[in-house]
Amino acid sequence: MIEIKGLTKKYGSFYALNDLNLTLEEGTVFGFVGANGAGKSTTFSILATLLQPTSGDAFVNGKSVKTDAHEVRKQIGYMPDFFGVYDQLKANEYLDFYGASYGISEKEREVLIPQLLELVNLSHKRYDYVDLLSRGMKQRLCLARSLIHDPKVLILDEPASGLDPRARVEMRDILRQLKGMGKTILISSHILPELAEMCDEIGVIDGGRLIAHGSVADIQAQLAGEKQITVKLKGLLENAVQFFEEDPFVSKVELEVEKNSITFNYRGTEEDQINLLRKALDQSLKIISFSETETDLEDVFMEITKGVK
Amino acid sequence: MKQLLANPVLVKEIKLRFRSLKSFTGILFYLIAMCIFVFGFIMLTTSFTGTGYFRPEESFFMFAMLSYIQLGLILFITPGLTAGAISSEREKQTLNILLTTSQTSFQIIFGKLTSSIAFLLLLVVAGLPIYSLVFLFGGVSPGQLGIIFLFFFLTMLAIGGIGIMYSTIIRKTIVAMIATYGTMIFFTAVTGFIYLVITGMNSMAAGTLASSPIAHFLQVLIQLF
Known part of the structure; x- marks a missing residue:
């Protein structure tokens, strides 16, 4: 369960987030919609414990991102909108490194890594260097990385950005599988119709404020009643x-x-x-x-x- | 200790460092430079004296020169290895992901610093066979060698720590590198100069000017102003 209470992030006099309140039940797939600079990535960064809020707090399964950051990290899998990969590291080694970073034993990693590569359809790229993979493959590998410690919550910031239609469809299929696994997923995307298909709830953010929240049907009904x-x-x-x-x-x-x-x-x-x-x-x-x-x-x-x- | 050395960042950094040809060519050129110096020194000394043998004092001089060369090398390489450790992760956009793992900031920094120092230690250890030539001619005790290596290690740790600090607080690698080299130069050249000035002044006070050129230099300055 995710609870965001009065979350505010200020940079000088600019409000990146302004009194954001949101509650998501376990297993919900939540789509975050907003223009560039609306506050989506700031919210996700705070939830991922990368940013400290100016005021307010957010809780992941009851753990505060401000005071229990270490515990929150164990429960979330975070995929940023922009990310890099290490040169000269193979796909299985990439996952192995992050697995070790989450304190997963070598034996468990040996079992987990082939399963995760299978999930994201990258088994055939297991021994390929990650910097040589295509953008879509890197995105899928990063998604596998965010799943390595079996988090209850997935925070995916624009996971489909920059992907060609085929890669987008593949990504969507994987997300559907994850939804089926009962994960709570927070996802932001500019490709809005894709969110409508996958999400149980949608939040529209603009100027750091959550201006609409509910099911896709509810939000459509809010369309000035017309x-x-x-x-x-x-x-x-x-x-x-x-x-x-x-x-x-x-x-x-x-x-x-x-x-x-x-x-x-x-x-x-x-x-x-x-x-x-x-x-x-x-x-x-x-x-x-x-x-x-x-x-x-x-x-x-x-x-x-x-x-x- | 075992847990500290099983640090994932350390393991990954060492793995990546030794996949790169740069590391091996670096060691190769370093050893070539040391060999040129040592064999050149031996050849010149034996040819000039015409005796064909090496005196223990000369052996000690060679040891001192080798140690200076190695110290210079450590001072030159350490900032290059450490000043980009964290900032390059930031530039490559891998830091955010790393920070959301269960690793603490200490573990990440420890892994980065240890991997850099491990490489420098390898460099120093790789030069040991060349150092051992000094023992062939006598004049230097293993204890002296041990002390000099301990000094090298502490220098690596100190400069490496400064490099990592700048790399953490400065966003750009190039700026972090300049800051680290600047600090390293301050700690070596500037403090060295201050030391020479103080020594020179002490010599002046004791009336033994002849031994220190700095003392003469200071005397000229005092007379000028």
């Missing part, structure tokens, strides 16, 4: 435009003649929406389809962070 509806018709388009414009919950009606469709924003309840469709059919409008447009996470993010300073 949804976009597209209606496809057969003929009578002008009549239909007039009909929808008269509804009190409808705004921004747009007609697309080529597609024979009308798109509008709707802020009514589901009941109102049912009534609207019923009335439209009563008006003899030839409706082929009446559907809500899927709002993707990037739209949500843009909408939520709009005007937040």
Whole structure:
């Protein structure tokens, strides 16, 4: 379980984090969304005990990052957004070094390392030098490294950044496996739709403040209470435009003649929406389809962070 | 002690150091330089005297010169090996990961310092066969050799410690290296100069000017001002 209480980090007069409060239950996959410099990496660095907060505290399974840093380190696996590897060290030696750094015995390491390499699909690269691996392979190896001491919590800062689509898919598959293992995962990413797929909860951070937190569906519902509806018709388009414009919950009606469709924003309840469709059919409008447009996470993010300073 | 030496950073650093050809060529050139000096010295001494043998005083002089050369080498190499120990991890972006492991900061620093000193000790030990030539001609006791090696070790530890300190507090390796070399020069050349000045002044006070050039130099300065 992760508890963040009033976490604040100041650099001079600049607030990198401002009174961040967050509670995550065990086994949750939490996606952290935010623009560059929003405070995601600062939060992760504090959780990874690399930065001391100016005020507030964070607890990993009850251990404070401020006073119990050593204990916290045993419980977290951290993968930074940018990281380097040692030259002239082979993949298995790389994992062996970090395994030893976590105090894992040589015997255990001998068993663990092939399993971890298998998990991240790098068994065939076991004896290759890490500095010669591709970016995607290095990312996967770093993920294996963060798992070597079997942490309960994984903190992954932009694990898919800079990867090609294939490597991203591979990374996503590994993360799904880890989710299946019951790990609590905190993940930040710019590729927002990927988070929507994987995460149980999402937090949107902007200017060091957590401005939205909840399930993907909850956050989408927070979108100023409006949804976009597209209606496809057969003929009578002008009549239909007039009909929808008269509804009190409808705004921004747009007609697309080529597609024979009308798109509008709707802020009514589901009941109102049912009534609207019923009335439209009563008006003899030839409706082929009446559907809500899927709002993707990037739209949500843009909408939520709009005007937040 | 066993636990200290099983330090993962130490093991990794030693492994990486000996995978690099640089380390071996470094030792090779160091030994070549020492051989040139020793054999050159023996050849010159025997040719000039025409006797074909080496007197014990000459042997001691050779030992002293060899020790100075080795000291100079230690002073020159130690900052290079230690001043980048932590800052290069920072530059390579491997430090953050290392800091999130269960290792304490002491273990990391101990591993880095020990690996550098281990390499320097290897360098010194590799030069022992050349040193042993001094014993062939007599004039130097094994105790003197032991003391000089202890002095080398303490010098490595001190300069290495300073290098690691700068490497930890300064972000850039190049700046840390300049700071370490600067401090090393202060501790050797500047303190050496101060020592000579004090010795010279003492000589002046005792009225025995002839033995120290520094005393003459100081006397000239005093007369000028």
